[in-house]
Amino acid sequence: MNEMQSTIEKTVLSDYKYGFITAIEADEAPMGLNENTVRFISAKKNEPEWMLEWRLKAYRHWLGMVEPKWPNVSYPPINYQDIIYYSAPKQKISLGSLDEIDPELRKTFDKLGISLDEQKRLSGVGVAVDAVIDSVSIATTFKDQLATLGIIFCSMSEAIQKHPELVKKWLGSVVPATDNYFSALNSAVFSDGSFCYIPKGVRSPMELSTYFRINAENTGQFERTLIVAEEGSYVSYLEGCTAPMRDENQLHAAVVELVALDKAEIKYSTVQNWYPGDKDGKGGIYNFVTKRGICLGDYAKISWTQVETGSAITWKYPSVILKGDHSVGEFYSVAVTNHHQQADTGTKMMHVGKNTKSRIVSKGISAGVSNNSYRGLVHVNRKAINARNYSQCDSLLLGDRCGAHTFPYIEVKNNSAIVEHEATTSKIGEDQIFYCNQRGIDAETAVALIINGFAREVMNQLPMEFAVEARKLLAISLEGSVG
Amino acid sequence: MLSIRNLHAGIEGKEILNGINLEIKAGEVHAIMGPNGSGKSTLASVLAGRQVYEVSRGSIDFLGKDLLELSAEDRAREGLFLAFQYPVEIPGLTTTNFIKTAVNETRKYRGEDPLDAVAFLKLMREKMALVNIDQSLLSRSLNEGFSGGEKKRNEIFQMAMLQPKLAILDETDSGLDIDAIRVVASGVNKLRNKENAVLLVTHYQRLLDYITPDFVHVLYNGRIVRSGPKELALELEERGYDFIKHENGLAAEV
Numbered sequence: 001m002n003e004m005q006s007t008i009e010k011t012v013l014s015d016y017k018y019g020f021i022t023a024i025e026a027d028e029a030p031m032g033l034n035e036n037t038v039r040f041i042s043a044k045k046n047e048p049e050w051m052l053e054w055r056l057k058a059y060r061h062w063l064g065m066v067e068p069k070w071p072n073v074s075y076p077p078i079n080y081q082d083i084i085y086y087s088a089p090k091q092k093i094s095l096g097s098l099d100e101i102d103p104e105l106r107k108t109f110d111k112l113g114i115s116l117d118e119q120k121r122l123s124g125v126g127v128a129v130d131a132v133i134d135s136v137s138i139a140t141t142f143k144d145q146l147a148t149l150g151i152i153f154c155s156m157s158e159a160i161q162k163h164p165e166l167v168k169k170w171l172g173s174v175v176p177a178t179d180n181y182f183s184a185l186n187s188a189v190f191s192d193g194s195f196c197y198i199p200k201g202v203r204s205p206m207e208l209s210t211y212f213r214i215n216a217e218n219t220g221q222f223e224r225t226l227i228v229a230e231e232g233s234y235v236s237y238l239e240g241c242t243a244p245m246r247d248e249n250q251l252h253a254a255v256v257e258l259v260a261l262d263k264a265e266i267k268y269s270t271v272q273n274w275y276p277g278d279k280d281g282k283g284g285i286y287n288f289v290t291k292r293g294i295c296l297g298d299y300a301k302i303s304w305t306q307v308e309t310g311s312a313i314t315w316k317y318p319s320v321i322l323k324g325d326h327s328v329g330e331f332y333s334v335a336v337t338n339h340h341q342q343a344d345t346g347t348k349m350m351h352v353g354k355n356t357k358s359r360i361v362s363k364g365i366s367a368g369v370s371n372n373s374y375r376g377l378v379h380v381n382r383k384a385i386n387a388r389n390y391s392q393c394d395s396l397l398l399g400d401r402c403g404a405h406t407f408p409y410i411e412v413k414n415n416s417a418i419v420e421h422e423a424t425t426s427k428i429g430e431d432q433i434f435y436c437n438q439r440g441i442d443a444e445t446a447v448a449l450i451i452n453g454f455a456r457e458v459m460n461q462l463p464m465e466f467a468v469e470a471r472k473l474l475a476i477s478l479e480g481s482v483g
Numbered sequence: 484m485l486s487i488r489n490l491h492a493g494i495e496g497k498e499i500l501n502g503i504n505l506e507i508k509a510g511e512v513h514a515i516m517g518p519n520g521s522g523k524s525t526l527a528s529v530l531a532g533r534q535v536y537e538v539s540r541g542s543i544d545f546l547g548k549d550l551l552e553l554s555a556e557d558r559a560r561e562g563l564f565l566a567f568q569y570p571v572e573i574p575g576l577t578t579t580n581f582i583k584t585a586v587n588e589t590r591k592y593r594g595e596d597p598l599d600a601v602a603f604l605k606l607m608r609e610k611m612a613l614v615n616i617d618q619s620l621l622s623r624s625l626n627e628g629f630s631g632g633e634k635k636r637n638e639i640f641q642m643a644m645l646q647p648k649l650a651i652l653d654e655t656d657s658g659l660d661i662d663a664i665r666v667v668a669s670g671v672n673k674l675r676n677k678e679n680a681v682l683l684v685t686h687y688q689r690l691l692d693y694i695t696p697d698f699v700h701v702l703y704n705g706r707i708v709r710s711g712p713k714e715l716a717l718e719l720e721e722r723g724y725d726f727i728k729h730e731n732g733l734a735a736e737v
């Protein structure tokens with residue numbers, strides 16, 4: 001048994017491939033947080049007065065709040081005065097076109113496998129990318145092409161300048177600044193992120209994506225993403241993220257808001273690979289994120305898919321408010337924790353409209369001495385006739401020093417609701433590994449096969465371009481972990 | 484092909500195999516029979532390289548290589564195949580994907596290029612027909628929800644795909660009805676040739692009605708106490724294992 005454990009450990013130990021640092025000068029806010037910091041960020045972005053007021057209101061509200069203590073994670077207190085809230089790589093020229101991006105930054109994204117080159121579009125199926133480094137978006141590809149269909153895809157900073165009416169109307173409409181501690185903080189100091197607007201009846205011809213990169217030291221990243229899908233529209237959006245290896249913890253507190261009107265569909269996929277810290281639990285990103293969508297119209301659909309392999313601590317619950325009648329919410333998640341990583345993640349499905357449906361499939365994989373918790377709420381409103389929910393939470397343990405926990409909350413206030421919950425916990429067995437060995441498959445490959453089999457239902461939800469990478473990532477983050 | 488000399492092995496300090504000697508040549512079929520607890524499955528596991536078993540003495544030569552020096556996966560890649568008594572389930576992993584990985588890992592070890600999708604499919608179709616297995620079974624999660632017969636047929640299908648030099652069938656007949664045994668046996672017979680060898684590990688004689696062995700060995704208390712032609716199996720069937728126990732009772736005590 002010990003031998004098996006050591007093999008598991010070995011498989012889980014792997015080097016984080018995205019840990020490099022880009023040497024580039026940065027334009028930074030002074031360390032610490034006060035009203036002046038908020039004003040500094042707003043001024044940097046040349047924001048209108050209403051935006052600054054919105055931020056200040058959030059900031060003042062935040063001052064009176066306390067950090068949530070209920071997640072099943074532990075970490076030393078965060079000193080919010082030790083963080084730099086704004087850091088932008090200095091670029092020589094202002095960005096007129098993609099050709100003018102600083103070569104260092106272009107190289108950074110090339111190294112991460114993200115092409116900022118529109119010419120590299122593969123056989124008709126392209127992915128439009130908004131590349132965000134630290135506090136600013138440095139490039140957005142395929143903007144012009146998308147604009148011909150009326151699709152707006154740009155950085156949040158640009159949206160505030162060019163589409164203030166849309167931003168004013170929807171920003172904070174799904175996740176109010178006062179929602180929770182981290183959403184209030186984000187509302188005060190968010191620096192960039194992506195904005196997508198899909199007009200009525202338009203299906204986005206390509207995947208829209210944002211790639212987030214933290215580079216600078218001692219900074220926090222606070223991005224804000226807003227996606228609005230008008231009646232009968234469709235968009236598939238992808239999000240990826242990485243950070244350098246640093247010994248200190250860095251805070252990432254994002255807010256994502258999705259709005260789907262009548263018959264609109266938003267598919268939101270995340271592959272989260274922030275630096276998880278080293279094998280002794282030193283360093284890594286604190287990923288404290290609020291993601292929520294609202295099916296505002298009838299027959300609207302919002303689907304979250306997440307593959308969470310990174311971060312020292314993950315705290316996030318991509319949720320759906322099912323307001324429109326016949327609306328559908330989905331949550332597919334694979335969360336992997338290794339070494340000292342901690343994850344407390346899940347979803348909330350709020351059934352409000354009639355005949356609403358939700359589906360939750362959560363796959364937790366724990367290795368090392370990590371802790372992996374699923375926390376989910378299914379709430380059926382008094383008026384939500386014929387609500388239907390199916391939840392499935394499976395945990396897979398590698399070794400016997402890690403933990404898997406499930407916290408399902410079910411609140412049903414309407415008798416016509418049907419709510420189902422299934423949960424399983426299993427271990428990778430020595431006999432499974434040996435069976436693979438006996439067919440000529442080594443232990444590492446065997447673990448990858450077993451893990452990917454376990455997560456298959458969720459991986460199948462990912463867009464093709466992402467699925468292959470995500471499969472590899474799952475295997476890599478558990479490399480060295482079985483025998 | 485396989486040469487076992489004075490093999491002693493056990494688990495957690497308890498010795499189960501007490502000096503096994505066995506010689507298997509290409510083209511031969513050997514049957515190892517014996518009562519429960521005689522060490523049959525231990526022998527199969529030790530040959531396949533299951534780590535929980537410790538070899539304390541003896542040597543095993545497989546095609547000129549020291550088998551005990553090889554990892555379980557390398558033994559498989561060298562051409563040693565074990566059809567499991569209890570095939571393992573892996574949820575979410577299709578049999579097709581599993582066997583494709585196995586075939587290509589083995590090819591890589593031998594310095595060959597991996598089979599592309601077309602070549603792999605062709606090979607699969609050919610072997611499916613050979614062991615009479617349905618495509619739908621292969622698209623399902625490995626062994627998950629398979630009946631006993633389906634599991635064993637899947638083992639023989641994998642054997643057909645990997646084309647081993649030495650196939651060890653561990654109680655492949657256990658839990659199967661006569662029809663299922665026939666299907667499995669016919670698969671094995673089709674795969675036999677002058678280049679490969681089969682080692683059948685079985686409690687009952689009935690499998691030997693369908694796969695005719697060249698030699699039968701009786702294992703008792705971790706030693707081969709009798710070897711003979713296929714008629715030995717019939718004698719065992721007739722007289723039961725008791726006479727073996729009786730004949731060897733004293734020896735075992737010593």
